Every structure is written in C-alpha cells, then in structure tokens.
Amino acid sequence: MKSIEVCLSPDLIGQYDLRGKSTVIVDILRATSCFTSGIANGVSEIVPVADVEDCRLMRDKGYLLAGERGGELIDGFDMGNSPFDYLQSSMKGKRVAATTTNGTKAIHLSAESDEILIGSFLNLSAVAEYLKDRDRVMVFCAGWKGKVNLEDSLFAGALIRELQGVHQPIDDSGLICRSSYVTVREQLYDVISKSEHARRLSGYNMARDIEFCSRLNEFNIVPQVRNGSITPS
Amino acid sequence: MKSIEVCLSPDLIGQYDLRGKSTVIVDILRATSCFTSGIANGVSEIVPVADVEDCRLMRDKGYLLAGERGGELIDGFDMGNSPFDYLQSSMKGKRVAATTTNGTKAIHLSAESDEILIGSFLNLSAVAEYLKDRDRVMVFCAGWKGKVNLEDSLFAGALIRELQGVHQPIDDSGLICRSSYVTVREQLYDVISKSEHARRLSGYNMARDIEFCSRLNEFNIVPQVRNGSITPS
Numbered sequence: 001m002k003s004i005e006v007c008l009s010p011d012l013i014g015q016y017d018l019r020g021k022s023t024v025i026v027d028i029l030r031a032t033s034c035f036t037s038g039i040a041n042g043v044s045e046i047v048p049v050a051d052v053e054d055c056r057l058m059r060d061k062g063y064l065l066a067g068e069r070g071g072e073l074i075d076g077f078d079m080g081n082s083p084f085d086y087l088q089s090s091m092k093g094k095r096v097a098a099t100t101t102n103g104t105k106a107i108h109l110s111a112e113s114d115e116i117l118i119g120s121f122l123n124l125s126a127v128a129e130y131l132k133d134r135d136r137v138m139v140f141c142a143g144w145k146g147k148v149n150l151e152d153s154l155f156a157g158a159l160i161r162e163l164q165g166v167h168q169p170i171d172d173s174g175l176i177c178r179s180s181y182v183t184v185r186e187q188l189y190d191v192i193s194k195s196e197h198a199r200r201l202s203g204y205n206m207a208r209d210i211e212f213c214s215r216l217n218e219f220n221i222v223p224q225v226r227n228g229s230i231t232p233s
Numbered sequence: 234m235k236s237i238e239v240c241l242s243p244d245l246i247g248q249y250d251l252r253g254k255s256t257v258i259v260d261i262l263r264a265t266s267c268f269t270s271g272i273a274n275g276v277s278e279i280v281p282v283a284d285v286e287d288c289r290l291m292r293d294k295g296y297l298l299a300g301e302r303g304g305e306l307i308d309g310f311d312m313g314n315s316p317f318d319y320l321q322s323s324m325k326g327k328r329v330a331a332t333t334t335n336g337t338k339a340i341h342l343s344a345e346s347d348e349i350l351i352g353s354f355l356n357l358s359a360v361a362e363y364l365k366d367r368d369r370v371m372v373f374c375a376g377w378k379g380k381v382n383l384e385d386s387l388f389a390g391a392l393i394r395e396l397q398g399v400h401q402p403i404d405d406s407g408l409i410c411r412s413s414y415v416t417v418r419e420q421l422y423d424v425i426s427k428s429e430h431a432r433r434l435s436g437y438n439m440a441r442d443i444e445f446c447s448r449l450n451e452f453n454i455v456p457q458v459r460n461g462s463i464t465p466s
Contacts, residue, residue: 008381011245015380147248148241150405172383172429179416179424180409191412196405 004137004167006156006174010102011146013109022134023113024127024159025225026120027142028151029197030081031103033120033213034066035230038086038096040123040219045095046230050104058097067099071201074099082209083122102142107225110140116225117233121155121188122218128162130222130233137167139174150195151213154188157181158216189214237370237400239389239407243335244379246342255367256346257360257392258458259353260375261384262430263314264336266353266446267299268463271319271329273356273452278328279463283337291330300332304434307332315442316355335375340458343373349458350466354388354421355451361395363455363466370400372407383428384446387421390414391449422447 007013026032035046047063049055052074055065065077066085079085081100110116119127119139131137139159141152157177160169169175184191192198192214198206212218222233240246259265268279280296282288285307288298298310299318312318314333343349352360352372364370372392374385390410393402402408417424425431425447431439445451455466 008241009245011248012242012379012381015244015378145248146245147404148245148406148409150408153405153409171380172386173381175383175424175428176381176386176409176413180413183412183415191408195408196403 001168002135002166003170004139004160004163004174005169005171006139006141006177008141008148008153008173009143009146010105010109013140016138018110018112018138021113021136021138022115022117022131023110023138023140024117024119025103025106025110025140025142026152026155027100027103027106028120028155028213030083030209030213031100031142032118033122034081034083034086034098035118035223036120036122036219036221037083038091039223039230039232040221041087042092043086043096044093044231047097047228048100048104048107048230049097050099050101052099055097055099063095063097066096071206082205083212102144106140106142107228113138118223118225118230119155119159121158121214121216123221124155124158124162125217126220126222128159131163132166137163144197149197151192151197153177154181154184154192158185234401235368235399236403237372237393237396237407238402238404239372239374239410241374241381241386241406242376242379243338243342246373249371251343251345251371254346254369254371255348255350255364256343256371256373257350257352258336258339258343258373258375259385259388260333260336260339261353261388261446263316263442263446264333264375265351266355267314267316267319267331268351268456269353269355269452269454270316271324272456272463272465273454274320275325276319276329277326277464280330280461281333281337281340281463282330283332283334285332288330288332296328296330299329304439315438316445335377339373339375340461346371351456351458351463352388352392354391354447354449356454357388357391357395358450359453359455361392364396365399370396377430382430384425384430386410387414387417387425391418
C-alpha cells in the first residue's frame with residue numbers, strides 16, 4: 001500500500017524524512033488558495049517571498065507585487081492576498097511575487113522532497129488524482145507562526161479521504177486529520193470561519209475569501225514548485 | 234467564558250504561555266494511565282524519571298522501580314509500565330520511581346503552570362469536574378519523541394467535550410481534537426489499537442493494557458504533580 005503522512009506545523013517538520021516523497025504544501029487561508037486560483041487563471045509564474053522588502057525588489061524583474069499586512073494592501077504593491085485578486089482577467093500571462101511568511105517557510109523546508117505541489121480545497125481532487133501513482137505522500141500544513149491550524153489540517157483529512165484505498169495514513173497526525181474532517185466536512189465554511197485565523201482576520205472581504213477558500217474542486221490543476229517558483233504542472 | 238487549549242507535542246509548547254493555567258499532562262499509553270491507576274490504588278507517591286540510571290538511584294531512597302524498555306522489564310526493576318502493575322494490592326502505601334521519557338519531559342516543561350494534573354481516560358470526568366472552577370486550562374499531550382499522537386489528542390477532545398458550556402476551546406488544536414474525538418468516541422479501543430504507539434508495542438499484554446487505558450472513568454481521582462512528584466490531590 002502506498003503511504004500518506006501529515007506534518008501539522010513547520011515546527012515539527014524535522015521529525016520527517018522528505019526524501020523520495022511528494023510533498024503537498026497547504027496554506028488554505030490564503031496562500032495556496034491564491035496560488036491555485038492564479039495558476040488556474042493563467043498566471044504564468046508565482047514566486048513566494050517571506051519578506052516585504054525582498055518582495056519589493058522583484059518589481060524590477062518584471063513581477064507584479066502581491067501582499068497585505070494587517071489586512072491592508074502594502075504601499076506600492078499591485079494586489080492583495082485575496083484569491084479574487086488572482087482571478088482578475090488582467091492577470092493572465094502575468095508573473096507575481098507574493099509575500100507569505102508561513103507558505104514560503106513551508107516551501108523552503110520541503111526542499112529535500114522529490115517534488116513539491118500546491119494544495120487547497122479548490123484543487124483537492126486534481127491533487128489527489130495526480131498523487132495516485134506516487135508511492136509516498138507528505139501533506140505539509142504551513143500553519144501560522146508554527147501553530148497548528150484548523151483549515152490546513154482539514155485539507156489534510158480531506159486529501160486522505162480522497163486517497164482512501166490507495167494511500168494508507170501511516171502517522172497519527174493523519175488519523176487525527178481524517179477523523180476531524182469526517183465530523184465537519186458538511187460544514188467546512190462554518191467551521192473554518194471559527195478558526196483562529198478567520199477570527200484574526202475578520203471583516204467583509206475576509207468572509208468572502210474564506211467562503212471561496214472553503215469550496216471544493218473549483219479548478220482542475222496542480223501547481224508545482226520548482227526552484228522556489230510556482231508554475232502549472 | 235473560561236478557556237481550554239491544547240498543546241499537541243512537547244516540541245510545540247514554546248508557543249504557549251503556561252502562567253496562570255491549570256495544565257493537564259496526558260500520556261495515555263501508558264504513563265498517565267499508570268499514574269492514575271496507582272494513585273487510585275493507594276500508591277502514596279510516584280516520581281517520574283526520564284533516565285533509567287537516574288531511576289535506579291531512587292531505590293536507596295525507598296522507592297520501588299518501575300519501567301520497561303522495548304516491552305521488557307528493566308533488569309533490577311520491580312515492575313513494568315502496565316497499569317495492572319500499579320493495581321496490585323501490594324502497592325498500597327508504596328512509593329514508586331517510574332521511567333517515562335515523554336511524560337517526564339512534559340511535566341518538566343509545565344513548570345510555569347499554576348498547577349499540574351495527571352489526566353487519562355480512566356479519570357476523565359474527575360479531571361473535568363476538578364477543572365470546572367478553573368479559568369484557564371491547558372491540555373499538554375506528551376506525544377512520542379515529539380511526534381503528535383492519536384490517543385493523547387483524543388483525550389484532549391474528550392476533555393473539551395466534558396467541559397462544553399464551561400470552557401471554550403481557544404486554539405485550533407482544540408477544535409481539531411474535539412472533532413476528531415466526536416468521530417471515533419464510540420470505538421476508542423479499536424481506534425487507539427491502530428495508533429502508531431499501539432502498532433509499535435504490540436503483543437498480548439499490550440493489547441490488554443490498551444483496552445484498559447481506553448476505558449472511561451474507572452477512577453474518581455485527580456493526581457497532582459508538585460515538585461516533580463505525583464500524589465493524590
């Protein structure tokens with residue numbers, strides 16, 4: 001049987017050996033939901049960058065700058081961290097440099113993996129389908145400042161359910177995520193709305209983003225990370 | 234509303250401020266199940282010790298020595314790590330020094346808490362009842378070598394359910410544990426039998442231990458940790 005395991009936080013990744021594995025990076029609110037939306041919408045490349053000032057330097061290389069701090073657009077940036085920003089028709093063919101602390105950290109910490117994929121509820125089935133012939137899968141939840149978070153772990157549980165009969169969860173984190181997802185899967189939006197992250201970033205636009213990020217299978221694509229850059233697979 | 238939160242691994246405890254909190258140490262297989270059983274059976278004091286050789290030094294101070302390595306009794310020790318060892322009638326009034334790596338680490342890392350309690354399924358309701366007038370509760374899962382484990386997180390979910398309406402889970406780990414527990418609560422023994430820990434330590438006696446450690450409310454006591462020593466509350 002093929003295997004699937006779950007790392008619930010970047011602070012725990014040292015416990016895992018990523019060599020030979022296909023790693024799925026998950027940061028549901030909102031980095032990997034944005035990246036999935038952007039690539040599905042025809043964005044040609046997205047470069048995740050941890051630091052705002054490093055991101056700013058990407059403008060001279062022809063990148064649009066994406067980012068928010070405290071829910072506000074960053075001065076001099078072109079767009080925010082909403083998936084709707086990535087879904088504008090004007091984005092087709094564009095290259096984007098996006099600030100995201102947790103997502104960037106998870107991507108850097110996955111370097112030893114055989115391949116790195118971008119996962120979100122928006123492309124859940126596409127990711128599962130892609131992984132069916134891969135022997136060893138790692139779901140890497142980006143969390144928030146090292147803390148375990150609800151929405152990323154629910155995605156892990158959802159992916160384990162999708163791969164049932166093909167991949168066996170081999171660590172307890174996977175079992176926890178699977179049973180947690182089973183309880184709340186009919187009410188994903190409601191439950192994610194009560195997560196720590198959602199409570200931190202409340203407000204009208206955020207509610208719209210959370211509703212969108214909780215949707216299943218809007219897009220049939222699997223973005224890949226190669227050399228720190230996200231492109232279509 | 235009073236609060237409850239869950240730390241899923243000693244490797245994550247640095248994210249939490251334990252001051253002013255009542256911390257419940259959980260190491261279902263089998264340290265805190267043993268300690269609960271022993272104190273319920275009249276053992277007067279249990280000292281958890283990480284290292285086998287440090288434990289051995291406790292004999293001269295009048296302690297019985299408890300411990301296993303690889304499922305075998307340790308040479309020169311009086312008893313193993315089974316709750317049934319702690320339930321022998323000959324244990325009444327005795328003092329025990331017990332080797333437990335994960336449990337001892339969690340206890341040491343909880344030193345800043347207002348108080349430290351020992352939790353297991355065996356005394357779930359007693360712990361919940363005790364905590365009802367405490368404002369801030371931390372459930373500290375001992376895990377296994379830093380890894381998140383299933384049985385400790387299920388206890389956290391069970392305790393959150395018991396305290397429903399009194400304590401609100403304020404972190405996502407608590408929400409994950411609660412929904413995970415809801416799915417599997419009717420089949421605790423079966424589910425815990427499939428955990429990583431149970432698979433590591435299989436065999437006849439271990440199955441009996443797991444069955445016992447999965448039972449709810451066998452004992453109406455709340456052991457406390459004071460100065461590194463576990464005694465009745």
